Amino acid sequence: MPPSGGAGSRSVHVDALRGFAMTCVVLGHAIQRSVGSGDMVFAVLAAFEMPLFAFVSGYLTRMTPEAGAGHTALDRVRRLIVPFVVWAPITWALSHFAWSGLEIRGIPASLVGYFAVLFPQPRTGLWYLLVLFYWWLIVIFAKACFRRVNLLTLALASGAALVAGVVASRVGIFAPSIDFGFRQLVDLLPFFFSGWAVRTYGPSLDARLPRAASLVGVALLGVMVASVLVEPSLFPLGESSPDAVASLASRLHDYVQAALGVGAALLLLRSRVSDGILAPFALAGRSSMGIYAIHLMFLRTGFGEGWVMAISSFAIAMAVSLVGTWLLRKTRPTAEVFLGELRSRVAAEPAVAGG
Numbered sequence: 001m002p003p004s005g006g007a008g009s010r011s012v013h014v015d016a017l018r019g020f021a022m023t024c025v026v027l028g029h030a031i032q033r034s035v036g037s038g039d040m041v042f043a044v045l046a047a048f049e050m051p052l053f054a055f056v057s058g059y060l061t062r063m064t065p066e067a068g069a070g071h072t073a074l075d076r077v078r079r080l081i082v083p084f085v086v087w088a089p090i091t092w093a094l095s096h097f098a099w100s101g102l103e104i105r106g107i108p109a110s111l112v113g114y115f116a117v118l119f120p121q122p123r124t125g126l127w128y129l130l131v132l133f134y135w136w137l138i139v140i141f142a143k144a145c146f147r148r149v150n151l152l153t154l155a156l157a158s159g160a161a162l163v164a165g166v167v168a169s170r171v172g173i174f175a176p177s178i179d180f181g182f183r184q185l186v187d188l189l190p191f192f193f194s195g196w197a198v199r200t201y202g203p204s205l206d207a208r209l210p211r212a213a214s215l216v217g218v219a220l221l222g223v224m225v226a227s228v229l230v231e232p233s234l235f236p237l238g239e240s241s242p243d244a245v246a247s248l249a250s251r252l253h254d255y256v257q258a259a260l261g262v263g264a265a266l267l268l269l270r271s272r273v274s275d276g277i278l279a280p281f282a283l284a285g286r287s288s289m290g291i292y293a294i295h296l297m298f299l300r301t302g303f304g305e306g307w308v309m310a311i312s313s314f315a316i317a318m319a320v321s322l323v324g325t326w327l328l329r330k331t332r333p334t335a336e337v338f339l340g341e342l343r344s345r346v347a348a349e350p351a352v353a354g355g
Contacts, residue, residue, distance in 0.1 A: 019285030048261020058195025290325025
């Protein structure tokens, strides 16, 4: 994620992709809090928004040959873990003293209690930052053990993390609500890896695609929406099914849904879309850390009820988050501490945040 702005080497398409994902996250959160998580629009957004973030994060993952493992890890701590911790007391205060919608996260009543569960239960905070940090540890591990990060070494390191996470979950090492973010890592790891593989071996996301690609994107989007509509009847219990085969089938179905959504977004936003359409998403992409952290505090600041509340809260949350990010960038200390935007960029290119 950080720094969210000013990476001149990235194209507007990459920023637009993560800005589109960020917009979907904010809209999804607004719908969840005002309409409910059972809404079909929310289900469609939730199917692909975070996998798309993970894909772009993987795409932006690059360690320079001279970057050491320790230096890179420290850099990621400053960019990801520091904001993860710094925003926590603000999140806690607003969840208990303001009508923000944060109560849905189950944040403990005391600040000390909140910090005690922040890492074991990262979903009470900015969980994606912690999961993104884990991804970087996998990349660092691959380079430290094999001296270079390529398809084989990163696949081995990712596979080891995936197996460890699945085994730990199956044998009951983690309680249902205490997993230190490893369940989310297991869910998103294929998309982190896919984004990195595309960056390293595949076509650049900088190039625009012919307009015909948009037709394929619309088709993929249609298939994904259809799969979301039929999912309740196919997998009524989802991954919680006592039948191991049904649970595995539900998990694979979720991965297919996410892949369809990511593919549709990649095609639609690169198929000669006008700069006027890309520009707002690119702006959101360059401000993704600020939007991710700030929007959660303004999800019930709209007016009306139901969808009116959702749309008005979404608009207010986006506007306030963009302004807040702009203000935080006014001084170097606030940009570094709250947004993870460091001056030095020797360790890696910036990654992406989500929510």
